[in-house]
Amino acid sequence: MIYSVEELVPVFGLNYSGFCDLEETEQIELINRLAIRAEAYIDRMSFYRLRGICEEYAEDVKLVICKVCELMHREAESGNVASESTDGYAVTYKESSSVYLKGKIKEVCMDVLGHTGIFERTIGVI
Numbered sequence: 001m002i003y004s005v006e007e008l009v010p011v012f013g014l015n016y017s018g019f020c021d022l023e024e025t026e027q028i029e030l031i032n033r034l035a036i037r038a039e040a041y042i043d044r045m046s047f048y049r050l051r052g053i054c055e056e057y058a059e060d061v062k063l064v065i066c067k068v069c070e071l072m073h074r075e076a077e078s079g080n081v082a083s084e085s086t087d088g089y090a091v092t093y094k095e096s097s098s099v100y101l102k103g104k105i106k107e108v109c110m111d112v113l114g115h116t117g118i119f120e121r122t123i124g125v126i
Contacts, residue, residue, distance in 0.1 A: 001039055002054055003062055005032045011066045031069060038068035042109055046118040053116050064112040068105050075101050 005028050012031060042064060043050040054061050084090070110119065 001036055002051060003035070003065065005035065008035055008062060008066055008069075011062050012069075030073070034069035034072050035065055038065050038072060041105065042068060042113075045106065045109060046113075047121070049118040053113075053118055057113065057116055060112050060116070064109055067108045067112065071101060071104050071108065 008031060009028065039050070050061065113119070
């Protein structure tokens with residue numbers, strides 16, 4: 001991981017209160033698991049250029065990792081059922097959660113890190 005959980009926790013404290021119902025050790029474990037997944041996903045999306053911008057855009061990188069963790073956590077907590085009726089037992093499912101999640105992650109990454117150029121599909125030095 002680029003940043004330790006200790007470096008990410010203060011960013012979560014400022015931006016997301018979704019972990020408040022967990023004990024501190026559970027929060028740290030969950031943030032650690034989600035941060036590893038989020039960082040790997042963002043790195044793949046940026047054609048493995050994430051580490052190259054960490055010094056210059058450290059706060060932006062931390063923020064986007066935390067925002068992606070938040071999206072992953074919310075998606076996991078919400079489930080896949082949009083509505084359910086008990087009379088005729090009809091269940092309506094959400095749009096494919098992975099498609100929706102990928103779109104939201106891309107939107108967040110572009111909003112926060114789009115100006116860095118790491119998502120450009122060009123070959124060469126940024």
